[in-house]
Amino acid sequence: MTIKAKTKIKSKYLKKYEKEMNMCIRCAYCFEKCPVIKETQWDTDGARGKIILSYGVLHGEIEHSQYVADKLFQCTFCRDCMERCPSNVSILDIISSARADLVDAGYASDTHKHVIDNIKSTGNIYGDTEVISPEREGKTPLFIGCQYLSRPNKTKKYIKILEKLDINPQVQKEICCGFPMEALGFRKEFKTHKEKFQKTFPFKEAITFCPTCTVFLREGHEIDAKHVLQVILEKLPKADLGMKVTYHDPCDFSRGLKIIDEPRKILEKLGVEIIEMKNSKEQSNCCGGGGGILMSDQSLSDSIAKNRIKEAIETGVDIVVTSCPTCETVLKKAATEINESEGTNMVVRNIEDIIWKGLK
């Protein structure tokens, strides 16, 4: 029968998903649009491969190793596999649990450890002690998130937009929602951080700026989080910007929160025509920036982002709008490189810039 590995992993987290892993019928439907397998074309690198590795490690059929850990961390958490799985397997839960067991076994990458240390020491992912929440009294608690807090001008712009629309957000000191801890397998750290977070942000409902924070406030903290675009849409007056753009759906919007129409309706209200990419809305391709891959496998992340920019270029417009700070960052880098190498002129803009322009 099966040869067992010499050292079996001590599973604290993955064990819970043993039955769930048996539900995977290994049909490979998850290959269809997985950004990682599209790029590498190895079966090991798709969701099915990751589930097989997790199963093998859990049962001691293969040794846990740095190679296995690297494979488990090669995932953008884009959720596309979950949309396609005919057995509705909780793929992301399995992958993040496998990551947690591997981190406990000593396979955390240095870059990931660094981010977690930053959160522990400063409360934000960048370890930036200068990051300050623009505290203000208001009606609805606003959760800004690390990425916007580290870009004070963008944050100010968003808050001014809210003020202009008579939305009165309450801003207080905040710390990271803890999503990187959960996603990168630092569950022990997250347990401690969660208590800390809930003391600094003791609300049942909130407005948020970042799609990933929105998902995680809901799933990790049971807070009724509403993304700021949902709030803005209700109050935004019409404008006539006369622009033509394409729109990139962040995965946490299109597949996580199912926020697909709102950004489009906002752009439409502002007189912005959208030329859709071949893969958009629920079928949107990932930017390559999620799931920790940006830190642990920069070149893979870059390749995925470049594919997305090429898709945007195919629409014939030269502006791609998105509504996620991570997507914005990785797509900007990819667009710069493609513009330089191929002489194109693609510009990446975040939606708040367009809203701001429309309100001015």
Add this chain to the structure above:
Amino acid sequence: MKIDVNKLKEIVGEDNVRDNIADLYVYSSDASVHSSKPDAVVRPGSVKEVQEIMRYANKNKIPVIPRGAGSGMSGQTVPLSGGIVLDMKHMDKIIEIRPEDVLCKVESGVINDELNRVLQPYDFFFPPTPSSGRICTIGGMVGTNASGVRSVKYGATRDAVIGMKVVLANGDLVTLGSNTKVDSSGYQLAKLMVGSEGTLGIVVEATLQISPLPKYRSMGVANFLALEDAGRMISKTIATGITPSMLELMDNVAITAVNNAQNLGLPDVAAIVIFECNGMLKEAVEYDMGRIKKICKKNNGTGIRVSDDPDEMTRIYEGRKKLFPSLSKYREGLFTTALADDMAVPMSKIADTVHEIHEIAKRNNVVMSAYGHCGAGLIHTKILMDTNKKSQWEDAKRAVKEVYSYVHKVGGTTSGEHGIGFSKGPAFKQEKKDSLGMMKAIKKALDPNNILNPHKLMDSPDDWLTATPLRYQVNT
């Protein structure tokens, strides 16, 4: 047998060979119940590379197992005695599309749906429609003679393949078949290669007949209180000369599964039949749909609905579409296994076979649902069981044996569209006992060193359950 990985890297490049234990573990299984590791995984990018690999493997008597998406359900790509898995996904060029000749030529790593996306602007499509079409490769479809819901009208892959290029065991490249619909020029070797599961050669290119995209489509549904009525309706429809583009049956276990898991409120009847017609003329399609409706009524069908509205058609098909995830959640602790999954029986025996499947499941302490492309005589089943229990595997083994005994007794065949691999080896060998000698002679002539996907089809082990470790954890 020791594989020289460096030699393989010389042929295909360092990035296209993997021999890490983690990769080998992933490539040790497909969608079947088995697991057995290869010694290396190699991704050729050209015909020349495939030839060089085969020359090396043949000289050193190393098994070579071609693999597409690895979605096969019968263990076709599981390497029983190690060797090299040839991952063909890199050979994914659509070589040419010739609408005027109603054909296209593609490399074997092309994905079925991708081919159809490319054909669409020409108003053509490649008819075999396996439900894995979104990820399965043309090479895999050729290997298993795959079909799908539309086989009732368009047939299986073999019907669409008219020619191919194949790398033989010794590395020689041969062109088989032709570019014509009819071919009376000697042995039909291209057709022989279809369904040979990589045991006779590595298919590197296929010439495929394509069909014009139908302009109009209409779908209907009918409920039946007795399985026999549903079976008769299916049989009569085909016998009347109507060619539906889909004729699908769901039995009561399937209906219950969908209702339990999805709360769709499907009627609690013995069977639901979904039918579809397509074509170029609305009037012709409506005429055929009218005839099917009459046949449904005559055979005690109730709740008959027909529509060409896309939303309504989606609603009609929803139960069938959601069947698979529903089976996975049929009952806590039961898991879906790909066993006895795609037998075909003569049309008149469909109802009896479905009924017998239920009896066999009851007798053997497993759950079995029957559904599928019954218009082509194809019945899908899944065995739901507690995969952790050793006794359940013995139950499943008995059930599988009994199902195939019955299928053979009524004149049916072991596999309708997923192929044999070695999961179905014992039943296949029983069914084809008269022609096993011919098959072995053909294999010996084309692959004297037995390196091409060995231990499959007629050479498969006598006991599928112990042939390899199961990919599930089984407690004793």
